Amino acid sequence: MTSLRTPVPADLESQADLTAEIKQLQAETRPGDAQPRLDWPPYRSSLLRHPTKTLRYADPEGAELVAPVFGQTDIGELESDLTVQPGGEPIGERIKVTGRVLDGDGRPVRGQLVEIWQANASGRYIHQRDQHPAPIDPNFTGVGRCLTDDDGWYSFTSIKPGPYPWRNHRNAWRPAHIHFSLFGTEFTQRLITQMYFPGDQLFALDPILQSITDQRARDRLVATCEHELSEHEWLLGYRWDIVLTGTHATYLEPGDE
DSSP, X not given: OOOSOOOOOOOOOOHHHHHHHHHHHHHXXXXXXXXXXXXXXXXXXXXXXXXXXOOXXXXXXXXHHHSOOOOGXXXXXXXXXXXXXXXXXXXXXXXXXXXXXXXXXXXXXXXXEEEEXXXXXXXXXXXXXXXXXXXOOTTOOOEEEEEOOTTOEEEEEEEOOOOEEOTTSTTOEEOOEEEEEEEOSSGGGOEEEEEEOTTOTTGGGOHHHHTSOOHHHHHTTBOEEOXXXXXXXXXXXXXXXXXXXXXXXXXXXXXXX
């Protein structure tokens, strides 16, 4: 799943045509299919980027020789608070996103490195390839990380991202979302997914989210707004658990394409 608005060869048909195409393809898929189609025609660039050849073996020890390393001492306490910036406070709705990382048996995954990246409140990433004419917030980088505690909990303080246009089809807009990256015991075990916000009217119009044809699996990508996590006159709280395996697993994107 791409996080930037890169041009792709696609017919700029109407949203109604694209929605009809999505519904037809979903009707042709097997019930309960929780994994997205890698070659999902409504998601235009997936036709160009999905793997077409057999996987090749990579020596994990060899990869570790050139990969970055991390440890508990490398992560600062403020790295999970994206609103703390040297130049001032970012603009937008302040939020807290927290939850647990669990295995398929409901056991907490301890010491898990969790990273996030996201657009700002205007739907703009700080990236040279993002040229959408929305303002860049000089006080918001949109990246953070933390380690899960002994009970598998993670927590981030951030700004609610805005939706943004992308060039998949005419008048295409992505729902507000936060990208999550999780590492196991080494960097070859990286998993990536996205978290969405409840009640977004763009869900049905988003071919990336709709490539997951099982409604229950899509629902597992949507956080819940939990008021007890909110802080008085400060922020709204959201809960989102990540299940790594099993029948209730959170959808995780395939490896590097």
